[in-house]
Amino acid sequence: MRFSTGQAAGKGNYRCILCSEIITLKDDSEVLPVCPRCENTKWIKTDSNPE
Numbered sequence: 001m002r003f004s005t006g007q008a009a010g011k012g013n014y015r016c017i018l019c020s021e022i023i024t025l026k027d028d029s030e031v032l033p034v035c036p037r038c039e040n041t042k043w044i045k046t047d048s049n050p051e
């Protein structure tokens, strides 16, 4: 399931579809950022934890 920057996708970890950067949303009201590494705006939810 894909999510976009600006969406409040819910708590959890999200992986950038381009560079595999993982970010964490800690609150259900938090929105997905632009990828800090590659400026991509598409994310998929993942169970992996950020390193």
Ligand SMILES: [Zn+2]
Residues within 6 Å of the ligand: 016, 017, 018, 019, 020, 021, 035, 036, 037, 038, 039, 040
């Ligand atoms: Zn990225």
